[in-house]
Amino acid sequence: MRAKVVAHELGHFFDPWLAEHPDEYGAHRGDAEAIAESVAFVVAARFGLDAGPSAIGYVAAWVDGNADRVRDLAERIDASAAAILGRKGGDT
Numbered sequence: 001m002r003a004k005v006v007a008h009e010l011g012h013f014f015d016p017w018l019a020e021h022p023d024e025y026g027a028h029r030g031d032a033e034a035i036a037e038s039v040a041f042v043v044a045a046r047f048g049l050d051a052g053p054s055a056i057g058y059v060a061a062w063v064d065g066n067a068d069r070v071r072d073l074a075e076r077i078d079a080s081a082a083a084i085l086g087r088k089g090g091d092t
Contacts, residue, residue: 004040004051007084011039014083015076033062034069035076042081 012018015035018025025032037058044051063069070077 003047003049004044004055007043008036008040010043010084011036011077011080014039014080016079017076030062030064031069031073034059035073035080037062038070038073038077039080039084042077043084046085 012032012035015032018028018032018035021028037055041051041055041059044055059070
């Protein structure tokens with residue numbers, strides 16, 4: 001669980017949009033939280049940790065169940081996860 005929390009916080013840190021607009025966190029908190037938790041899910045999965053049930057519920061709550069919103073945030077999620085995992089965004 002601690003590793004997932006660290007990955008979540010790193011997801012905020014490496015979110016490219018949030019890095020450029022740190023003062024906008026409050027106005028875009030739902031997006032920021034959905035991104036950070038999605039990043040935590042990806043990073044946890046990379047290391048064989050199951051973050052599924054809690055991450056899915058958390059993300060769904062922040063985007064009001066709107067799966068299209070998560071898809072809209074995919075590039076930011078991928079870029080943040082890539083930065084943490086040491087790969088280029090879009091690589092697998």
